Amino acid sequence: MRKIIIALGIVVIVVAWYLFRPEKLFINQSVNEGLESSTTAGNDTPSLLTEGSFHGVAHDTKGTAAIYVLPDGKRVLRFTNFETSNGPDVHVFLGAATDANDSETVTKAGYMELGSLKGNVGDQNYEIPAGINLADYHSVTIWCKRFGVNFGTAPLASAN
Numbered sequence: 001m002r003k004i005i006i007a008l009g010i011v012v013i014v015v016a017w018y019l020f021r022p023e024k025l026f027i028n029q030s031v032n033e034g035l036e037s038s039t040t041a042g043n044d045t046p047s048l049l050t051e052g053s054f055h056g057v058a059h060d061t062k063g064t065a066a067i068y069v070l071p072d073g074k075r076v077l078r079f080t081n082f083e084t085s086n087g088p089d090v091h092v093f094l095g096a097a098t099d100a101n102d103s104e105t106v107t108k109a110g111y112m113e114l115g116s117l118k119g120n121v122g123d124q125n126y127e128i129p130a131g132i133n134l135a136d137y138h139s140v141t142i143w144c145k146r147f148g149v150n151f152g153t154a155p156l157a158s159a160n
Contacts, residue, residue: 029086031119035078036070046070049134050156054142057101059085061152065140066159067128075128077114077140083121089146090117092126094137099155106141106150117142 035046051066063082069075077092084090097109114126128134142151 027086028121029119031122031124033118033122033124035068035076035125036072036074044071046076048159049075050158052139052154052156054082054084054140054152054154056084056152057150058103058144059087059151061085061142063154065154065156067134067156075130075132075134077126077128079122079124082124084117084142084151086120087144087146087151089144090120090151091115091143091145092117093141093143094128094132094134095139095141095153096137098138100139100141100150100153103148103150106143106153107148111141111143112137 046068049067049069051064054061054063054065056062061084064080065082066078066080067075068078077094092114093106093111094114095106095109095111097105100106100109112132114128118124118126138156140154140156142153143149144151
């Protein structure tokens with residue numbers, strides 16, 4: 001009986017480790033991407049459409065989120081001076097809400113996922129698919145899918 005209890009204890013510990021990934025609390029994943037800025041078409045400057053500053057919700061989150069149109073017409077969400085907690089299964093969402101100070105606001109208002117967070121520290125870019133109507137999205141949220149938690153949100157305002 002004792003061997004069964006020990007075996008079950010080990011299984012519980014392994015499952016808990018997999019779900020919570022506690023080592024990520026101590027390990028930063030840094031990214032340092034530049035913003036594409038040249039083309040042969042003549043106009044070589046990305047155009048800033050919207051931007052906003054992150055504020056923490058479930059975790060301290062800071063930095064700037066900005067949406068640019070590149071010279072080739074692609075649209076990119078760019079994080080600069082970005083920093084948040086690391087965690088399991090963290091993603092980047094464009095949110096329909098103008099801001100979100102909790103997790104429920106994000107899920108009720110709606111969102112468009114742009115992909116997994118590349119790193120919890122540093123400058124990084126996320127391509128926005130061509131068919132997305134940016135008028136429908138007013139914020140950027142860092143979202144932990146595993147636990148359904150909003151790490152932090154940046155309300156976006158027009159750059160004009």
